[in-house]
Each structure stands twice: as structure tokens, then as C-alpha cells.
Amino acid sequence: MRRPFQSPGRPAWVIGLAGILALVAAGCGSRRPSQRFQRDKMVLDLADALRAEALKVPQDGQRERLVSGLIRLRELMLTASTLKPAGEAPGAPTLPEPAGGDKPAPPWATMFAPRSLVVGFFTRSKNFDEVPGDDGLEVRLQPLDAFGDPTKTVGSYRIEVFEYRLRTGEKLGRRLGHWFVAVLDEAANRKYYDPVDRSYVFPLLWDHEIEPGSAVIVQATYYPPGGFTEKLFAQRVIKIGEPSE
Numbered sequence: 001m002r003r004p005f006q007s008p009g010r011p012a013w014v015i016g017l018a019g020i021l022a023l024v025a026a027g028c029g030s031r032r033p034s035q036r037f038q039r040d041k042m043v044l045d046l047a048d049a050l051r052a053e054a055l056k057v058p059q060d061g062q063r064e065r066l067v068s069g070l071i072r073l074r075e076l077m078l079t080a081s082t083l084k085p086a087g088e089a090p091g092a093p094t095l096p097e098p099a100g101g102d103k104p105a106p107p108w109a110t111m112f113a114p115r116s117l118v119v120g121f122f123t124r125s126k127n128f129d130e131v132p133g134d135d136g137l138e139v140r141l142q143p144l145d146a147f148g149d150p151t152k153t154v155g156s157y158r159i160e161v162f163e164y165r166l167r168t169g170e171k172l173g174r175r176l177g178h179w180f181v182a183v184l185d186e187a188a189n190r191k192y193y194d195p196v197d198r199s200y201v202f203p204l205l206w207d208h209e210i211e212p213g214s215a216v217i218v219q220a221t222y223y224p225p226g227g228f229t230e231k232l233f234a235q236r237v238i239k240i241g242e243p244s245e
Contacts, residue, residue, distance in 0.1 A: 114143035119236035210242035
């Protein structure tokens with residue numbers, strides 16, 4: 001039986017972040033372009049390493065904020081650094097270009113890549129213990145390829161639950177819970193993928209009980225690996241304590 005996610009302890013990432021800040025501070029007074037280039041490269045490499053480590057810690061809101069912050073930090077550093085795609089600083093070493101790196105991927109390489117995301121029909125609230133009453137969600141997500149067929153993926157998922165507002169233009173209400181789940185290797189795919197339903201199944205415990213009979217919006221976001229530059233979104237309205245609608 002899959003174990004639902006619970007809020008774990010705090011991840012130990014402060015030392016790595018302090019290292020980034022130290023590198024930035026050390027380079028503020030540098031006047032040589034080559035020195036600034038090396039500093040910027042070290043900062044970006046460290047930010048990438050920290051993001052990879054952050055994805056290994058247990059899933060919770062803190063990990064989500066950490067990963068998002070590191071991605072944003074890398075973007076800011078790349079914008080302000082000497083590592084410019086259109087030309088590097090004078091005196092900076094030339095980075096080699098990989099063969100074929102400037103060409104688009106062939107169609108066969110992306111033919112079965114995820115193009116859309118569906119929150120499965122059988123997504124529902126669920127009782128994970130012997131105490132009466134549902135205490136979490138079993139969320140089923142189906143990535144679909146260009147043909148509209150279910151496909152497997154490598155990436156991360158952000159799952160959120162919101163109040164469903166009736167008789168209003170804006171249906172999305174207060175956020176009631178959120179989780180961040182990484183599916184980045186073979187072990188994670190075997191753990192979460194249901195070959196019968198052809199979907200990823202995530203058992204999630206909520207921090208605060210949601211009243212039975214409440215209508216909620218389950219919203220999922222898929223982040224592909226390699227920078228999280230493209231996203232897929234999906235929503236479904238369900239009732240707590242009842243089958244999905």
C-alpha cells in the first residue's frame with residue numbers, strides 16, 4: 001500500500017544557499033571579466049546542484065518553496081551574469097557547443113512526450129487509517145501524448161486543492177492544501193504508476209480536515225525536467241466523501 005505524504009522536518013539546505021551568497025559577495029569587487037565569468041559559472045552550478053538535492057527531500061510546502069526559489073535564483077543570476085547566450089564578456093573562455101545543440105529535436109524524440117494533463121475520474125478523498133472519516137486524497141493524474149493517449153513521464157507534479165465557489169465568476173477559492181511530488185527516476189515511476197488505470201496515483205494526507213460534502217477543485221501542474229520551462233495544467237471538481245464528478 002502506498003504511504004500518504006505527511007509534513008516532514010525541515011530540509012538541510014541553508015549551507016548550500018549560504019555558499020551561493022558567499023560566492024556572489026566575493027565576486028562583487030572583482031574587476032576582471034574572466035574572474036566574474038568563473039564566479040557566475042560556479043554560482044549557477046551550485047544552484048543546479050542544490051535544486052537537485054532539494055528534490056530528494058520529503059514532499060511538503062517548504063520543499064516546494066525551496067525548489068521554486070532556487071529556480072528563480074538561477075534565472076536571476078543568469079540574467080545578471082556574464083553567461084550570456086548572445087556573447088560572453090571580453091576575455092571570458094569560450095564554452096564548447098555540443099554537436100547538434102542548435103538544431104530542434106527530431107519529431108520521433110518528442111512524439112510521445114506529454115502534451116496535456118488530466119486529473120483522473122477516480123480522483124477522490126480517501127480514508128488512509130482505521131479512524132472513521134476521510135483524511136486525505138487519492139489523486140490520479142494522466143499525462144497524454146500528442147495522440148491523446150496516456151503516456152509515462154519524467155518530471156515533478158504540484159497538486160493543490162481549493163475551495164469551490166458557487167454562484168461566483170471566480171470559482172477558485174481559498175487554498176486548502178498543496179503538495180509537491182517528484183517522479184524523476186525508474187523507482188518513482190514504479191512506485192506511483194498504475195498500469196491498469198494508466199495513470200500516476202498519489203496518496204496525499206491533508207494538514208487540516210475538509211468538511212465532508214464540500215466541493216473542492218483539485219488542480220495539478222506538471223513540470224518537465226531540465227529547468228521547469230514548460231508546464232501542463234489540469235483541474236477537476238470533486239466532493240469530499242463522495243466519488244468524483
